[in-house]
Amino acid sequence: MKSYRIATIPGDGIGTEVVSAGVEVLEALAARDGGFGLAFDHFDWGGAYYKKHGRMMPEDGREQIRGHDAILFGSAGHPDIPDHITLWGLRLAICQPFDQYANVRPTRVLPGITSPLRHVSGPELDWVIVRENSEGEYAGVGGRVHQGLPIEAATDVSMMTRAGVTRIMRFAFRLAQSRPRKLLTVVTKSNAQRYAMVMWDEIAVEVAKEFPDVTWDKAIVDAMTMRMTLKPETIDTVVATNLHADILSDLAAALAGSLGIAPTANLNPEREFPSMFEPIHGSAFDIMGKGVANPVGTFWSASMMLDHLGEPKAAARLMRAIERVTADTALHTPDLGGRATTRQVTDAVIAAIKADNE
Ligand code: NAD
């Protein structure tokens, strides 16, 4: 029997609550399927680890997870530690060296969930946002001089490379091509940013030639926010830079009902390194420890992980179980306007997995 080794990194805040729920659900799926096994290795990296050791993960941390088949991640972010330290010390310290350059963020209005958009009943909003995940605005290039003095200066430089832009465009066109509508929107800001964003646009035109069956258009990022809210049905697959897609995907999650249900995959498509799966939300300090975090974003991410591992049947079974549970408003957590707990939602999803007969 095939067995996959999964590294789990719950991190901080509600990350720990949703990842343990995710592991339970994955164990139930493997048991129901019978065709594959899952072995989990847990890593206690994050804010508490930082307080003890002065770093978010051990120096050889990446070596410890290099050989795993996939990583299930919670959140990096601790109330007592600056965000740039937790983010760069853990999440980006894995994403960037493991070259997980394609960040894939599907958004749908799941059954039983109400979009805040009054003209959206469900099918009008079915998107996948592809985020460039290795360079651009989050390349980490920049610096500060004269710190603390009146003449202090600071830069964050957005670095774009031809290789980096070409590979994310290809990935996005290929993904758009695999979806029924074969429709891609390339998000840009080349009106105001005259160098890297213009190269981004030019490479889109070049790569588009390889995909004559994909219909594509261009949208300026600010106009894109309007289109997402007013004309969601005109959008299918979207590709955007690291920063733009970061912002647009939080908007997408909110328009689909809650940040708590939104999943993401950080993919190294060439499979030279393990890929990482995580809910898009953060540590949610306001609700941590209360047992009310919505675990659906993590479950959906786990479904994407199973797809990536080559277990599409189990991935689909998990999505069916999630949708059965979201359809019942009595099983909605407070972020969706309900009163259910993480425990109740997790138990209901596990029960739906066990009852699934397809
Ligand atoms: P957040 O996602 O943690 O929370 C935003 C709001 O959404 C909060 O009101 C929270 O209660 C709610 N929310 C988020 N997830 C939810 C869930 N599963 N169920 C119910 N409600 C949910 O964003 P933030 O407040 O901007 O950031 C808090 C910390 O998390 C910061 O330290 C930040 O750096 C970190 N963070 C980490 C990641 C990551 O590791 N991928 C992502 C975003 C934020």
Ligand code: MN
């Ligand atoms: Mn974000």
